Amino acid sequence: MNLRRDVFQAVADPTRRAILALLATQSLTAGAIAANFETARPTVSKHLLILTECGLLKSKQDGREIYYQLNPRKMKPIADFIEPFRLLWEQRFDKLEQIMKQYKK
Amino acid sequence: MELKTKILAEENKQEIVITRDFELPVELLYKAYVEPEIVEQWMGTKVVKMECIKHGSYHFVTTDPMGNQHHFSGTIHDCETNVRIIRTFEMEQTPFAPQLEYLEFIPVDASNSQLRMQIVFKSVEMRNNLLKMPFAAGLNMAHNRLEQVSLK
Numbered sequence: 001m002n003l004r005r006d007v008f009q010a011v012a013d014p015t016r017r018a019i020l021a022l023l024a025t026q027s028l029t030a031g032a033i034a035a036n037f038e039t040a041r042p043t044v045s046k047h048l049l050i051l052t053e054c055g056l057l058k059s060k061q062d063g064r065e066i067y068y069q070l071n072p073r074k075m076k077p078i079a080d081f082i083e084p085f086r087l088l089w090e091q092r093f094d095k096l097e098q099i100m101k102q103y104k105k
Numbered sequence: 106m107e108l109k110t111k112i113l114a115e116e117n118k119q120e121i122v123i124t125r126d127f128e129l130p131v132e133l134l135y136k137a138y139v140e141p142e143i144v145e146q147w148m149g150t151k152v153v154k155m156e157c158i159k160h161g162s163y164h165f166v167t168t169d170p171m172g173n174q175h176h177f178s179g180t181i182h183d184c185e186t187n188v189r190i191i192r193t194f195e196m197e198q199t200p201f202a203p204q205l206e207y208l209e210f211i212p213v214d215a216s217n218s219q220l221r222m223q224i225v226f227k228s229v230e231m232r233n234n235l236l237k238m239p240f241a242a243g244l245n246m247a248h249n250r251l252e253q254v255s256l257k
Contacts, residue, residue, distance in 0.1 A: 017116075082112055084239035090110040093125045093220075096147040100133040103143075 007074065010054045015039065016047050020056065020070065027060070027069035114236060119229045121236070123222040131218035135187045135210045150177070157184045163192070179203070187212075194224075201235060202227035 011017055015037065022028065022036055034044040048068060051057040055074040060067045113122040127134050137143050141152040144165075154164040161181040168174050176197040183191040187210055195203040207223040226232040 082114060082236055085236050086108075086110055086112045088239050089112070089123055089125070090108075092147055092149075093110055093127070096134075096137045097127050097129060099143060099146050100127075100129050100137050103133060103136075 007054050007056060010050055010056055013047070015044075016051055019044075019047055019051060023057065023068060023070045027067040029065045029067055033068065114232070117229055119227070119232050120223060120225045121232060123220075123224070125220045125222075126213070127218050127220065128216065129218055130216055131187050131210050131212040134218045134220060138190060138208070138210075139184075154178075157181055157190065159183060179206075202231060 011020070018037070019033060022033060030041075030045060030048055033048065034041045037044055048057065052059055052068075055071055057068050058071045060069065110123065110125045113124075137147060139155065139157040141155040144150070144155065145152050148165065150165040150167040152163070153166055154162060156162055158181060161184070163179055163181070165177040166174055167177070178195055178197060179193040181190065181192045183189060189210065190206075190208040192206050192208070193203050194206050195201075204227070205225040207225075209221040209223075211219040211221060213219055226235065
């Protein structure tokens with residue numbers, strides 16, 4: 001797996017997170033995405049490029065228009081990044097519970 | 106299945122909330138946090154000092170497989186038996202700033218309880234870095250395993 005850009009860096013930016021949220025339920029053209037932001041169109045294009053480069057977005061040509069859509073496979077590591085931290089605590093707490101159950105007897 | 110341990114990390118907030126349901130009376134859950142011999146067992150650390158009273162402090166020393174010692178310590182701001190502990194937590198000699206921890210021990214019924222742990226960090230960035238640590242460690246381990254395989 002060769003990520004040209006780090007996905008976490010990609011989602012660190014609020015505009016890029018907003019773009020991902022916008023595309024959660026629909027595919028949109030660059031123009032339609034830019035219409036949701038006050039920032040200049042080239043800035044939105046740059047964000048789209050970064051998101052595409054790290055694989056979070058896929059683009060699809062449809063006639064003269066390019067539609068952007070989420071790549072859910074690449075979104076998964078972000079949703080899961082907190083999971084190792086949670087598991088660390090889960091293991092500690094499981095141990096605590098196990099020790100104290102014996103203590104009770 | 107409902108997860109026993111939940112982590113709430115809201116975006117752009119410099120805190121997290123960890124909650125966990127225990128099949129233990131609240132008294133035993135609290136005991137596991139203040140009795141040094143018990144803390145040693147479930148935290149996997151040596152407890153050098155544990156003085157769970159107002160103005161008290163604690164100090165843990167953990168030795169990693171390489172033989173390096175890591176010191177963890179903090180001061181106790183409030184300690185009410187079977188109800189709450191308010192304390193700081195610091196990983197000494199690391200770039201992580203001390204954090205503030207609010208631990209609430211909540212009885213559910215005679216044999217069940219819940220722990221609610223609110224941790225406040227110095228900044229949003231520091232919180233996110235700490236959350237990513239086990240994730241990064243996991244990636245490194247996977248990477249090292251790949252390297253070991255490729256060396257054969």
